[in-house]
Amino acid sequence: MECEAHGNPTPKFRWSKDGRRFDPNGDPNVKRRGDGSGTFTVDMAAVVAASAESDSEAAEAYEGVYRCSAENQDGTTLTPNITVRLARAPLWPREQLEPxxxxxxxxxxxxxxxxxxxxxxxxxxxxxxxxxxxxxxxxxxxxxxxxxxxxxxxxxxxxxxxxxxxxxxxxxxxxxxxxxxxPNPKSTASRPLIVEPAGDTSSKLVLRGDALLLVCIVQGLPTPRVSWVKVSGELPQDHVTFGDFNRMLVIRHASLGDAGVYQCRAGNSEGQALHTVTVTVEAKPYWIAPGRVKHVYAPWDSVKLACLANGIPKPVARWFINGVPIDEAPAVPWRSVDGDFLTLRGLHKGYTAMYQCESSNRHGTILANVIVQVLGKPLPTVAGSSSEPGAVPRGELAWPSTTPDGSSSGLWGATTTTTAATNAATTTAHTTTTATTNAATTAATTTAHTTTTAATTTTDTTTTAETTTAQPRRCPAIVLASGSEGLQGSEFPQSWQAPPEQSPSSPAVSRPVCL
Incomplete structure (x- = not known):
């Protein structure tokens, strides 16, 4: 039973069986691999032998559905389900057989x-x-x-x-x-008769990727010859073979295009017999496109994770956070599930976690792990709410007077006032500024790269009379303007701008707009 994972700190491993905690330690028939591994081995030969001697069902106790999780302080990842069943050879019932x-x-x-x-x-x-x-x-x-x-x-x-x-x-x-x-001295010829499968019509279900096997067993004298056709199209010559003297048709690695109506034709000198089979192809869940294993976001970003799988029937998605089903985790307003999509709004460092998407239909289950890592920067001050971004009223944000590094606020691309102020530390800021300077009072739009030292200010400025080339900024989706609806993901190419009359140091609540 293999389970390997790496992380820093070194992850700890946990096993479950049929949804309950399973501890492989302490069982004499179980051997752990060691060296920080979650893998263990069960000596089933010894278990079966012990079961036979004691007339017990010890071997059956290991049957079930297993799952391994690896966790450290930053999250939990899961393996897909592992099903364990015993190979069995039942006894043939005794019966009196007549010739x-x-x-x-x-x-x-x-x-x-x-x-x-x-x-x-x-x-x-x-x-x-x-x-x-x-x-x-x-x-x-x-x-x-x-x-x-x-x-x-x-x-x-x-x-x-x-x-x-x-x-x-x-x-x-x-x-x-x-x-x-x-003996039959008057033996005469007879028309073909299809005896397997029985009946005039039948149906066959095959899974995508599996082999499709059709059999046509006939009787008659002379011995009938068998051939196959696909009534609803051409036989796939690239992956079809015939066996058992043409009585068997095999399609390797069936695809959705192999669905249709097939016909077995058996004929001899006395006539012909037909048998029609309708083939339906279904599919276990499979990923439409591989996703990124790791997503890194800045504070207040929003992300829309997609669980894009296909299959027949259509698979149903189920989301986990650190190995716990989201529908069993405490509900929070900043996290929402809409079918195949999981949306996280207003992220901060405390929301770094491992998320899992499990996609299932009646033929199987697939699982994918993804890391959502949030960079550890301070959050803006939220007016009238707790520290949870989910508590933010839509479209309302109190602008902080300084950025996380202590300089004037340019984090969100807000309107700022730049002066030749002194600072004990050397600060480098890249901002988009509408500037009012002590040297000249000019209402000009400026793109500035400013370096401020303890006593001096050096400004490298490119200015035009009425226009500016604004540095594109990410628009925090948690503070979308009132009336805005819907998220398309974490990338927002719009500029983020506050109303011109609102100073970033003002305690009043502004209503930002995504332009």
Missing amino acids: VMATEGLPAVLRCRPPQGFPPPIVFWMDGSIERVQLNGRVSQGLDGDLFFANVLLSDGDDYVCYAHFPHAGTIQKQPLTLTVQ
């Missing part, structure tokens, strides 16, 4: 029908000489193991034994079955 009577030239069937096990068995037949029965154009084997004779010969009379081989669990056999063939 099968057949007439020369006519069809015959020997039934096998092995018991179900896990994984499904491989079925084969042996005759009275303990030789494997050779399949040919006249003798075939159905999907359920039955042995079919399109027409029997006198030489077919013998004892037959059906075997079922279960991988990892052994082989079992049915009691011998006797086939008796009576």
Whole structure:
């Protein structure tokens, strides 16, 4: 059971089984890998042997659905579910088998029908000489193991034994079955008859990526010949093969385009028989496009995480935060889920976490981990609310008088007043400024790169009379202007600007606008 992860600090590993905590320590049949690994090994041979000696079900106790999590102080990541099942070889029920009577030239069937096990068995037949029965154009084997004779010969009379081989669990056999063939001096030809699958129409479900197997078992004299067509289009020649004397059609790695109507045609000198199969292709969940594993954001950014998976039926997304289902985590106003999308608004450092998206349909589940890391800068002061960004009234923000580094506020691209002030430390600021200087009173729009030292100010300024080239800034979505709705992600190419009459040092609440 493998589980490996890396992080700083070194992550700790936890296992769950069927949704409950599972501790692999202390079990004599479990061995941990060590060296900071979450991987462990179960000696199932020893478990099964102990179960047989004690007549207990100790081996069955390890069956279930496992999941590993790795966590440190910055978050938790998960593995996909791991299903553990025991390989089983059931006993063949004892039964009294009557001889099968057949007439020369006519069809015959020997039934096998092995018991179900896990994984499904491989079925084969042996005759009275303990030789494997050779399949040919006249003798075939159905999907359920039955042995079919399109027409029997006198030489077919013998004892037959059906075997079922279960991988990892052994082989079992049915009691011998006797086939008796009576001579028929008046044997005449007969039209083809399709005996498997039975009926005029049938349907077949296959998963995308799996092999599609269609079988057509026929009877008749002379032995009928079998061919296949796709009624709803052309057979995919690039990945289709035929086996068992054309009675079997195999499409490797089925795709959605392989869905449609297929027809088996069996014919001899006496006529033709048809069998139609409608194939439906469904799909386990699969990712439409790979996403980034790590997202890094500044304070007050917003992000829209997408869980974009496809499948048939359409998969359903479920979100986790640090391994805990979001629908079970405490509700907060800054986090919302809308189907395949998870929106986080007004981020700050405390919201750094591991998020997981799990996409499932009836055929399977896939899981992806993503890190959301928020840079550790101070937050703007929020008017009339707690420190939680989710408590911010939409469109209302109190502008801080200084940026996190102590200089005049240019963090949001706000209107500022720049003077030749002194500062004990050397500060470099890149701002977009409408400047009123002590040297000249000019209402000009300026793009300035300013370096302020303890006693001097050096300004490298490019000025035009009425225009400016504004430095694009990120628009914090948590303070979208009143009436704005919807988020498209974390990248906002608009400029962020406060009303001109509002000073950044004013305690009054401004109503910023995304331009």
